[in-house]
Amino acid sequence: MTAGGLREFVVDSPAEEDSTLAAVRSALSRAFMVVEEPGAASSGTHRRTWLDTFDWRLYKAGLTLRFEQARRGGRLVLSKADGTPQAEQQVTRWPRRPGLAGDLPDGPVRDRIIVLTSPRALLPIVKAVSTVSVTRLLNADGKTVARLVTEQATVTAPAGSTGADTTAELPPRLAVTEVRGYPGQARRAAGLLAGVPGVSYASQSLFIAALTALGRHPADYSSSVEAEITATMPAPVAVARLLLRLLDTIELNVDGVLRDIDTEFLHDFRVAVRRTRSAIKLLGTVLPADLAGHYAAEFKWLGDVTTPIRDLDVHLLGFDAMTGQLAAASPADLEPLRAFLVRRRAREFRRLAAALRGPRFRAITDDWRKALLEIRDASGPRRRRPTAAALARGTTERAFRRIAARGAAITPDSPPESLHDLRKRAKELRYLLEFFASLHDPVAYRKVVSDLKQLQDCLGEFQDSEVQRHEIHALADAMLAERAAPAATLLAMGEIAAQLAHSQVEARAEFAVRFARFAGPAGQERVRVLLEGRR
Amino acid sequence: MKIFATYNIKGGVGKTTAAVNLAYLSAADGCRTLLWDLDPQGAASFLFRIKPRVKGGGKALIRGTKTLDDAIKGTDFDRLDLLPADFTYRNMDLLLDGNDKKPTQKLAQLLRPMAAEYDHVFLDCPPSISLVSENVMHAADVLLVPLIPTTLSVRTLDQLTEFVAGFNGRRPQVWAFFSMVDRRKKLHQEITKDLQSERPGVAATPIPALSVIERMSVERAPVTAFAPRSVAARAYRALWYEVQQDPKPPRTPQLNRGPARW
Numbered sequence: 001m002t003a004g005g006l007r008e009f010v011v012d013s014p015a016e017e018d019s020t021l022a023a024v025r026s027a028l029s030r031a032f033m034v035v036e037e038p039g040a041a042s043s044g045t046h047r048r049t050w051l052d053t054f055d056w057r058l059y060k061a062g063l064t065l066r067f068e069q070a071r072r073g074g075r076l077v078l079s080k081a082d083g084t085p086q087a088e089q090q091v092t093r094w095p096r097r098p099g100l101a102g103d104l105p106d107g108p109v110r111d112r113i114i115v116l117t118s119p120r121a122l123l124p125i126v127k128a129v130s131t132v133s134v135t136r137l138l139n140a141d142g143k144t145v146a147r148l149v150t151e152q153a154t155v156t157a158p159a160g161s162t163g164a165d166t167t168a169e170l171p172p173r174l175a176v177t178e179v180r181g182y183p184g185q186a187r188r189a190a191g192l193l194a195g196v197p198g199v200s201y202a203s204q205s206l207f208i209a210a211l212t213a214l215g216r217h218p219a220d221y222s223s224s225v226e227a228e229i230t231a232t233m234p235a236p237v238a239v240a241r242l243l244l245r246l247l248d249t250i251e252l253n254v255d256g257v258l259r260d261i262d263t264e265f266l267h268d269f270r271v272a273v274r275r276t277r278s279a280i281k282l283l284g285t286v287l288p289a290d291l292a293g294h295y296a297a298e299f300k301w302l303g304d305v306t307t308p309i310r311d312l313d314v315h316l317l318g319f320d321a322m323t324g325q326l327a328a329a330s331p332a333d334l335e336p337l338r339a340f341l342v343r344r345r346a347r348e349f350r351r352l353a354a355a356l357r358g359p360r361f362r363a364i365t366d367d368w369r370k371a372l373l374e375i376r377d378a379s380g381p382r383r384r385r386p387t388a389a390a391l392a393r394g395t396t397e398r399a400f401r402r403i404a405a406r407g408a409a410i411t412p413d414s415p416p417e418s419l420h421d422l423r424k425r426a427k428e429l430r431y432l433l434e435f436f437a438s439l440h441d442p443v444a445y446r447k448v449v450s451d452l453k454q455l456q457d458c459l460g461e462f463q464d465s466e467v468q469r470h471e472i473h474a475l476a477d478a479m480l481a482e483r484a485a486p487a488a489t490l491l492a493m494g495e496i497a498a499q500l501a502h503s504q505v506e507a508r509a510e511f512a513v514r515f516a517r518f519a520g521p522a523g524q525e526r527v528r529v530l531l532e533g534r535r
Numbered sequence: 536m537k538i539f540a541t542y543n544i545k546g547g548v549g550k551t552t553a554a555v556n557l558a559y560l561s562a563a564d565g566c567r568t569l570l571w572d573l574d575p576q577g578a579a580s581f582l583f584r585i586k587p588r589v590k591g592g593g594k595a596l597i598r599g600t601k602t603l604d605d606a607i608k609g610t611d612f613d614r615l616d617l618l619p620a621d622f623t624y625r626n627m628d629l630l631l632d633g634n635d636k637k638p639t640q641k642l643a644q645l646l647r648p649m650a651a652e653y654d655h656v657f658l659d660c661p662p663s664i665s666l667v668s669e670n671v672m673h674a675a676d677v678l679l680v681p682l683i684p685t686t687l688s689v690r691t692l693d694q695l696t697e698f699v700a701g702f703n704g705r706r707p708q709v710w711a712f713f714s715m716v717d718r719r720k721k722l723h724q725e726i727t728k729d730l731q732s733e734r735p736g737v738a739a740t741p742i743p744a745l746s747v748i749e750r751m752s753v754e755r756a757p758v759t760a761f762a763p764r765s766v767a768a769r770a771y772r773a774l775w776y777e778v779q780q781d782p783k784p785p786r787t788p789q790l791n792r793g794p795a796r797w
Contacts, residue, residue, distance in 0.1 A: 040613075041613045136611070141584045141586070142584050142755065143583075143584035143585060143611065144609075144611040179608075179609040180607060180608060180609035180616055181606075181607060181608030181609055181616075182608070182609070
């Protein structure tokens with residue numbers, strides 16, 4: 001059924017469903033003979049599951065994916081938001097666990113979504129069990145010239161590993177479908193339906209209506225900060241709001257991390273932890289001193305506990321790209337390394353899961369939330385200064401100056417650590433910009449972030465190449481210790497390490513240009529415009 | 536897209552009932568199916584309760600001022616569409632014999648764009664020997680020939696087979712089947728038995744003469760739809776399976792009778 005066009009209707013008041021449906025029938029009887037069609041192909045019970053990634057990548061690309069369950073197997077249907085079909089493919093069954101698009105059998109749906117969704121898994125967003133009945137509308141010759149399809153759906157939001165499913169009944173939906181060659185009759189039927197009291201045009205597709213009924217809305221998850229902050233808000237309140245938003249992101253991702261659905265749950269979790277640590281460090285002066293000190297240590301622990309598995313994820317995610325770069329060695333030579341990484345990841349995952357299920361993590365999240373809520377909702381007289389705007393300006397300016405000074409001191413002879421340190425400072429500035437994005441002029445903001453991003457990419461390439469090179473060495477040692485390293489594998493790893501060293505040299509050569517663009521006179525003017533506005 | 540055509544020079548031998556029922560079974564099996572009622576009498580259109588009328592008439596279709604797509608009507612059944620008859624089809628010979636360089640290929644040419652939309656097309660031909668029937672034979676992949684079990688009917692099959700064998704290049708497969716068979720008549724029994732054993736390309740399934748088939752004009756639906764468990768419906772189903780299961784009956788059956796004239 002297509003979404004919300006002029007031929008789709010909804011019964012406004014489910015309580016008066018029977019009388020409204022009787023009125024519909026009566027209205028249609030004025031122009032047509034109305035006959036039930038119990039054996040119609042589309043009648044009966046339909047089971048559909050809408051799928052998307054946790055961060056709504058398909059929805060954001062204007063697409064909807066649903067799995068239509070049949071007696072044996074089913075089919076995946078990809079359509080545009082307005083219901084226009086894009087691709088479909090048969091699948092024998094939908095796995096119980098959320099799966100990657102790459103795990104689907106070859107087919108047109110897989111081809112369309114694999115790049116869009118990777119590396120995220122497809123999750124069931126809404127399930128609907130519909131009872132569909134079909135009524136034929138006949139002309140004077142007894143010929144079917146249109147059909148009325150009535151659908152009553154019960155929709156369910158699948159629960160995570162904890163909690164129960166949420167279920168809702170949707171009001172009946174009515175759709176007039178056209179029989180080929182009789183468009184005027186379908187229009188006429190739709191016109192009659194539109195005139196029935198208690199029936200109105202469906203403004204939402206079934207999918208969106210289901211989400212609304214379940215208290216959700218599309219794209220209701222985003223890893224960006226997007227806290228509700230205003231310029232005149234007291235700084236402690238603004239910081240508490242920011243940190244609460246980050247805590248929400250951390251908690252929203254815990255289930256996906258523990259179920260190991262895809263690697264990006266942990267990634268988003270870690271980004272939120274890092275942002276929290278930066279916020280505590282850079283903005284913590286407006287929070288009670290003991291609170292900031294305690295949680296700085298707790299979130300450092302949380303960051304550290306998630307690092308080993310993320311490092312392994314990065315290796316595994318980039319594995320095929322890495323093997324594709326081999327010139328002397330064969331990709332097959334690196335397979336023992338992949339197997340080693342997978343084994344090690346399984347071990348590290350158990351450690352991580354134990355930490356996230358343990359009391360320390362629960363205490364961090366529960367107590368931190370309580371403390372932040374108290375700050376956010378504190379009543380009574382409160383110091384108005386500093387405001388959020390003043391805090392944003394002061395901290396951003398200081399962070400920029402710090403980068404400008406430290407970056408200017410870097411020469412070709414400076415040790416790698418100086419670039420690593422600069423990378424951290426650049427990341428802090430980026431976070432500050434993101435925290436207070438809503439207070440800045442969007443054009444000025446985009447310009448500064450664009451320059452900063454260029455610098456960060458260069459610094460990231462430099463450091464990641466070095467870190468990965470060291471890790472390759474460490475992995476080689478570990479594989480040798482476990483006697484899991486054939487000579488060909490070690491040679492291939494050597495080739496990879498050499499490539500990483502080459503990338504690092506290139507990044508280092510690029511640094512001066514990127515830094516000059518960011519922190520030179522033009523870059524400084526862009527930051528000034530951001531913080532002070534145009535003169 | 537595979538094109539089936541029901542054809543016989545004689546009228547009243549069960550062409551339309553076969554076309555209607557086999558097209559219905561094709562659609563019921565999941566194939567996107569189109570039935571083109573080429574007979575100006577419009578019997579197939581009547582059976583599907585569709586008015587035998589095409590805007591612009593046969594002229595618009597043949598000359599291409601209207602596409603087949605525009606004239607197609609959905610039947611009451613999933614995946615089964617109908618291109619209705621029109622009384623102007625009585626002049627189709629003249630229309631086909633226009634300025635076209637290949638007047639016998641015109642229908643095949645018109646049907647070609649339908650390949651993306653349909654798996655099977657059925658052509659229900661008027662009883663005649665004409666440019667229309669010749670077009671149909673050139674367009675069809677399978678020619679379904681209903682035969683009443685009489686000696687003359689058998690002779691007609693021979694003539695048709697020989698005519699098709701004379702085509703240059705692409706030739707349709709000729710599948711004959713006995714229609715309106717009265718099992719009480721000894722002659723019917725003998726002819727059906729003899730011809731099936733003597734000739735390849737003759738379906739083993741006969742369509743019996745039954746009043747339930749005549750009821751199609753009262754019910755205005757295929758017997759396979761309104762009486763799916765009837766003997767008649769079972770016979771059509773068996774015939775449909777037979778026609779599909781052996782997709783390659785000999786294209787030019789060996790003739791064992793005297794030379795045929797067309």
